[in-house]
Amino acid sequence: MDTFGKLAFLGRQMLLEPAEEVESARRSSGVPAPCGHTPAELGRIFGGDPRRESVSLSETKKNSLGIHEAIMPGGKRIKLLKTLLTSACERDCYYCPFRAGRDFRRATFKPEEMAQAFAELKQRGIAEGLFLSSGIVGGGVRTQDRLIDTAAILRRKLDYRGYLHLKLMPGSERDQVLEAMTLADRVSVNLEAPNPDRLSRLAPKKIFLAELLQPLKWAAEIRRTMPPPYRGRWPSLVTQFVVGAAGESDVEILQTTAYLTAALGLGRVYFSAFHPVHDTPLENVPPENPWREHRLYQASFLLRDYGFQFEDLPFTADGRLPLDVDPKLGWARLNLRESPVEVNRAGREELLKVPGIGPRGADAILAARRVRALREVKQLRQLGIAAERAAPFITLDGRRPATQLALGL
Numbered sequence: 001m002d003t004f005g006k007l008a009f010l011g012r013q014m015l016l017e018p019a020e021e022v023e024s025a026r027r028s029s030g031v032p033a034p035c036g037h038t039p040a041e042l043g044r045i046f047g048g049d050p051r052r053e054s055v056s057l058s059e060t061k062k063n064s065l066g067i068h069e070a071i072m073p074g075g076k077r078i079k080l081l082k083t084l085l086t087s088a089c090e091r092d093c094y095y096c097p098f099r100a101g102r103d104f105r106r107a108t109f110k111p112e113e114m115a116q117a118f119a120e121l122k123q124r125g126i127a128e129g130l131f132l133s134s135g136i137v138g139g140g141v142r143t144q145d146r147l148i149d150t151a152a153i154l155r156r157k158l159d160y161r162g163y164l165h166l167k168l169m170p171g172s173e174r175d176q177v178l179e180a181m182t183l184a185d186r187v188s189v190n191l192e193a194p195n196p197d198r199l200s201r202l203a204p205k206k207i208f209l210a211e212l213l214q215p216l217k218w219a220a221e222i223r224r225t226m227p228p229p230y231r232g233r234w235p236s237l238v239t240q241f242v243v244g245a246a247g248e249s250d251v252e253i254l255q256t257t258a259y260l261t262a263a264l265g266l267g268r269v270y271f272s273a274f275h276p277v278h279d280t281p282l283e284n285v286p287p288e289n290p291w292r293e294h295r296l297y298q299a300s301f302l303l304r305d306y307g308f309q310f311e312d313l314p315f316t317a318d319g320r321l322p323l324d325v326d327p328k329l330g331w332a333r334l335n336l337r338e339s340p341v342e343v344n345r346a347g348r349e350e351l352l353k354v355p356g357i358g359p360r361g362a363d364a365i366l367a368a369r370r371v372r373a374l375r376e377v378k379q380l381r382q383l384g385i386a387a388e389r390a391a392p393f394i395t396l397d398g399r400r401p402a403t404q405l406a407l408g409l
């Protein structure tokens, strides 16, 4: 296969890796999009040889090459190339299409080849940012070196200044984490499971604390204690969990999410509803309901942006979030119906607990009520608040808004 043939091949294999584009797209549609691929489709995607050996650059707009629309922090949209240095791997994680011994064709790039290929795509306006991961060959440390070499060629030799998300491999060393952080805009380690016990059911050869959590801890410590080398900021940190293949509860997932957010300052935790892949040990495990993934995202945003504590989340007796209700609404029904929030006196944290009021809405209320009291629902609407959603849980100058009666909540 030539370079762009390999990129097109790998692009098809990267469909399951959540990156910057995935949840943003889901949230903008307001609907939890499933992974988008049935097990049968995944079998085709990961099953056999690519039909094409070679893809010319003139064809790249027809062939995705793994390019996805991505939404950056701040809202800018870019064309992100999501790819791997190699789809070969010596590990055998039970859920993974790239696991060792699985019979399908692999593709591998040298660092210079990958860097040059991306630079060409960038120069032609086909890709604007890069998400680079890899299967593990020769150990996590050697694999990390190749990822860093690729990033260094891009930054230092080819003078690439655009967006770069670099994966940290299991077992990478502290110096490598630091070097990756001087090159990337975002670094990530996929924890895959919320604790060592659950990880052992997905990837028995991965060591949760020493191989996966430790690089994230180093990255957090570097961000906390060292001045950023250039551009005035360190890269953001993110991770990913596979949801629904290890019998884990939402309590376990969100306990770890709360720790990662509060203690390590992770910018984002991604959740990937499990889909079985043909010819893996988990091929007969049923796919996870995509609504579970969506509820986990909602709960993680409550922990990160809305001042919710883990203990606030409305779990059911079996440790799950209810699938039929947004967790913020579930919490408010339990806690605010009898004790509504007075919009003219509540602090920012209290306002953020009200369904329909987000961080921007809370700030708008705080600013508006300095000028005059908020007495009518239409004033909330003018501030961009989802007033009908908020109405059952608030008072306006001591009075319940009239609209709540119509909702019957």
Ligand code: SF4
Pocket (backbone or CB within 6 Å): 089, 090, 091, 092, 093, 096, 097, 098, 099, 100, 134, 135, 136, 203
């Ligand atoms: S180490 Fe990564 S690429 Fe290799 S089998 Fe595990 S999840 Fe797949």
